[in-house]
Amino acid sequence: MTDNDETAPAAPTQVRRRDVLKATAATGAAAAAAPLLAGAAPAQAQSREREPAAAGALPVVLRINGAEHRLQLDPRTTLLDALREHLHLTGAKKGCGLGQCGACTVLMDGQRVKSCLSLAALAEGREVTTIEGLAQGEQLHPLQAAFIERDAFQCGYCTSGQIMAGVACIAEGHAGSPQEIRDWMSGNLCRCGAYDHIVLAIQDAAGRRQGG
Ligand code: FES
Ligand code: FES
Secondary structure: OOHHHHHOOOOOOOOOHHHHHHHHHHHOOOOOOOOOOOOOOOOOOOOOEOOOOOOOOEEEEEEEOOEEEEEEEOOOOEHHHHHHHHOOOOOOOOOOOOOOOOOOEEEEOOEEEEOOOOEHHHHOOOEEEOHHHOOEOOEOOHHHHHHHHOOOOOOOOOHHHHHHHHHHHHHOOOOOOHHHHHHHOOOOOOOOOOHHHHHHHHHHHHHHHHOO
């Protein structure tokens, strides 16, 4: 990295990757924040301008479920924390915070990502979809409906991540057989053992998609 790189102006709406990486490297891993589990405000999909944050905050524009949100974020903020703590979209859950459980799965440009491992600033310019953006008004996404019909959730904590991963699994064409579904859903853990029902729900939704 040259001196010129350090002083070059950033594109107005694009966070510089190196700013994020520099800030993260300077302070080590992002501190874990307590997940907001109870009493969370309902999903607020409207666009909003946040109050300026502490010195060093980066202006970040996130597009979530079709709505634009302008935030001032610590460069180390994960996408999961931006969703849950700044935008009060609490459908994505913080399970392990380490990329191992899949509870935080969201879609970015249609592809599944573990939002606990994704920096919010690097989601700028991408289309992020959370479980809150899956239904069309009152009409559930076919996989949401199939989860209900197949009783594919028990604790509910991992369910949104399972559904988001399942949506991607179907879209990727990886729902051709129970074993294929299990393979491609292996990044999402269900400690209570609802796997059989989850596989059935994904099969159902994939079949409905093929059947039009
Ligand atoms: S919370 Fe992200 S993978 Fe577990
Ligand atoms: S439904 Fe959450 S661990 Fe099984």
